[in-house]
Amino acid sequence: MTDPNPVFDAVLGELTDRQREHVEAAYALLEHSREPVHRQELPALREPTSRDGLERLLRRTGRVLVQVDDLRFTTGYDDAVAEELTARGWQPLSAVERAVLVLVLVYSVAIPRSEERLGQDSWTSTYPATEQDILRAGKVPPVAARAALSKLVSAGVLRRVRGGDTDGGYVPGPQLLRLTPAARARLQDQLILAAAPDHPLAAAIRRRRDSTSKENNR
């Protein structure tokens, strides 16, 4: 595993040993940690040359730096890379997994948000979607739905909360914090279209998408 890596070497070759060490450590923490990383742990962000090196390294591997709040950072997919892969039909989740994910997001995020119990751009939730919500309200066969839930939890896309008698269920997992601002906006639009297709907001989203796609075709 200590073989030379041309991607890392091309970016990090120009840095001093200390800068290189900081950038590699930041890459490791941001890319492999389940939760966002406090900026105290990331000396590479405090110094412009290292920060630039880190961002270039991430971009070469299809990733970008994402600021979660004032103090914490993580990494996510580069929007351009995600768009290109999607356009080519790349989809690592199965249809059932996506359906289950949407159900959990509708119950744990979209509904509380529409009742103003959650902030507009918040992708953490204290309102779990219960197993009942997912199994009864959805049209996904229970055995397949349970398998999908367990996969999404182990991937960190969902988190399982065990509450008292009624509060147990599923909420968005730490991986959703890796979404870039553009990806969050897209997901928010998709949730409105899925949960309330007849709502005026959904009509506005469709109009906006229509006009941007026309502009792009011009």
Next chain:
Amino acid sequence: MNERDTALWWAKARSGGPQQVSAGTATPAGMRRLIESDARSVWFLPAVPSAAGPQVLAEYGQPASTWPDTAGTLRVFAACLRCCWPDPGTDPWPGRPAELAHVDWVLELLHPARDRISRQRLLTAGLRRLETARWVLPASGTVRLGPRVAMWGPLELSTVRELWRLIPDPAADERREQP
């Protein structure tokens, strides 16, 4: 291959695990190329330097992305490792295919409290979970180790070898008794 295509391959491997392609495909920069035993296809895996790998998390006191064994998945993996990797002196990849009946036999010793039906269920679910991340590659009636085992560094490998010795294998014991 240009920088854009390289970034796309890295993103594919991150979201979908190691990627299997036909042997003629050029290797993206910074990725390892693992040749399948039939030499017709190869796997691409990211070759992150160890100073930027997941092992750094421990140095910074960050919790590693561990895998809780509540569902017994790790025991299923241990059984596969024991059966598909007969000689721990060699590299685990590509190993050799093992009969599921053999894996089940080892699993029985690792999970003595389970009856046959619940063990069968555990084996099926465990293999499915392990296959998602390409730790194992199940086929009909057999299983072999997946390309992800080739990502272990020397330190991890020596730990895995120690663990391997703790996993019982009734078939190997039997062979020893009947020389």
